[in-house]
Amino acid sequence: MxxxxxxxxxxxxxxxxxxxxxxxxxxxxxxxxxxxxxxxxxxxxxxxxxxxxxxxxxxxxxxxxxxxxxxxxxxxxxxxxxxxxxxxxxxxxxxxxxxxxxxxxxxxxxxxxxxxxxxxxxxxxxxxxxxxxVNPGFLMDYLPAVLTSVCQKVDHVKVDRYQDASSRRLPFQQKIGAGLTQAEFKEKGDSIRHVGLKESVYLLARALGWEMEKVEETLTPVLAEERIELDQILIEKGYIAGVEQIAKGYKNNEEVISLNFKAAVGLSRSYDSIEITGNPGFRSVIDGGVNGDxxxxxxxxxxxxxxxxxxxxxxxxxxxxxxxxxxxx
Incomplete structure (x- = not known):
């Protein structure tokens, strides 16, 4: 026990x-x-x-x-x-x-x-x-590292995590900025970002024995294309529906790791995708994605x-x- x-x-x-x-x-x-x-x-x-x-x-x-x-x-x-x-x-x-x-x-x-x-x-x-x-700790770092175990050679790893946040808890929706104006989004800055994406790049690099020369990260808002009204939140057209955050790792002046995290209210599809370029190269997709909570x-x-x-x-x-x-x- x-x-x-x-x-x-x-x-x-x-x-x-x-x-x-x-x-x-x-x-x-x-x-x-x-x-x-x-x-x-x-x-x-x-x-x-x-x-x-x-x-x-x-x-x-x-x-x-x-x-x-x-x-x-x-x-x-x-x-x-x-x-x-x-x-x-x-x-x-x-x-x-x-x-x-x-x-x-x-x-x-x-x-x-x-x-x-x-x-x-x-x-x-x-x-x-x-x-x-689940992220960081599994979907965008540990799991792709495990999948490369069947590869004789790996040149590039790309991971996409797309989440329709419509059914997630209100705190998660607020965490990704849903309902904010674009001005409010800019004011909040890094407080909205998904924490741990760079850490995921470094964990995956460690698994592959790659030393990262640099790791870059960008954060951009996802705008609502129409008015979205849920039980606990209202998002006007043109307001923030969520975020897209991308981290890239470079080795020998080339991008070798790309992690794309996109979470927004109203996305048409949720999924987790891991694409490995190498021998063999393949793509693994979890349709519907993994429930984060x-x-x-x-x-x-x-x-x-x-x-x-x-x-x-x-x-x-x-x-x-x-x-x-x-x-x-």
Whole structure:
């Protein structure tokens, strides 16, 4: 039985609670959230399920009293800089760490100093740490890396993730700028961007043994071609319906990796596509795409067993035993 403590009980954290409690072989023994309105509440009730007899604590120290824990599941922030102290707190209690933090997924090339500090601290405390999710962490980096295993030669990898955001949660729609004017979009700048696309380029490059000379990223708005009215959001014609974000990696002055993330309300089709140019060259398509909310929580749960089996330190998805759905009988 793997004993888990959750740190961060927002929308994704609450979904994780539901998934963790459904899975045989896992026992949820604690929850932590800084929101004082959540302190003392039953973590199950907070997640909209039956009470679990586990109360939300304001800090990790309080949650750890009189209980043994194996893993901290952290779903709090996207920033590597902001999550560093949370990782160290968990490591101080000898907890392995699995996190949804996008910048934690492959930070060694972009934020080298912080990544090395986290890696060294985890090694000193004897715990393993990993950041993962559906994207980054799987669809645009780990999965294409695995698909290249059948290639004798790879010249170029192109990944497209197109999502019609019409059925996604309101927070996701707001995250991609849906409903904003073009002026408001410009004012918000980087706060709208999908976090982790450059990290995905670097993870894929590491898998292929490619050293990136440069990685470029662009972000452009997707405009509504007609008025779109949903239950919780209204998008006028010409207003922002979503974003298109492209990251490209270069080797020997040539583009060798292209990642295209497009999420907008009203897209005609959702799909995930991986195209490999090489020997053999092929294209793999997931028609309809992978549901981001479901898959992010699922891969976090499924990675728990893998991270426990690892040597101490900050890991990437390339280093851990391949995660898969599991449930102890």
């Amino acid at each position: 793997i004993k888990i403590i959750q740190v961060g009980l927002g929308p994704i954290g609450q979904q994780l609670t539901r998934y963790l409690t459904e899975r045989k072989g896992i026992q949820l023994v604690g929850g932590v959230d800084l929101d004082p309105a959540k302190t003392g509440k039953d973590i199950g009730e907070l997640a909209g399920i039956n009470e679990l007899g586990v109360s939300v604590s304001p800090d990790l120290g309080s949650a750890m009293k009189e209980t043994e824990v194996d893993v901290a599941v952290i779903s709090t922030v996207s920033s590597l800089q902001k999550i560093e102290s949370q990782i160290k707190d968990a490591a101080d209690f000898k907890l392995h760490i699995v996190s949804t933090c996008e910048e934690l997924m492959c930070p060694f090339d972009l934020q080298t100093e912080i990544a090395e500090r986290i890696d060294q601290y985890c090694k000193e405390k004897g715990v393993a740490c990993i950041g993962t999710g 479901v898959a992010t929580s699922a891969i976090i749960v499924n990675t728990i067993r893998s991270v426990i089996a690892m040597n101490p330190g900050l890991k990437t998805m390339l280093e851990i035993p391949a995660p898969a759905y599991y449930s102890q009988v």
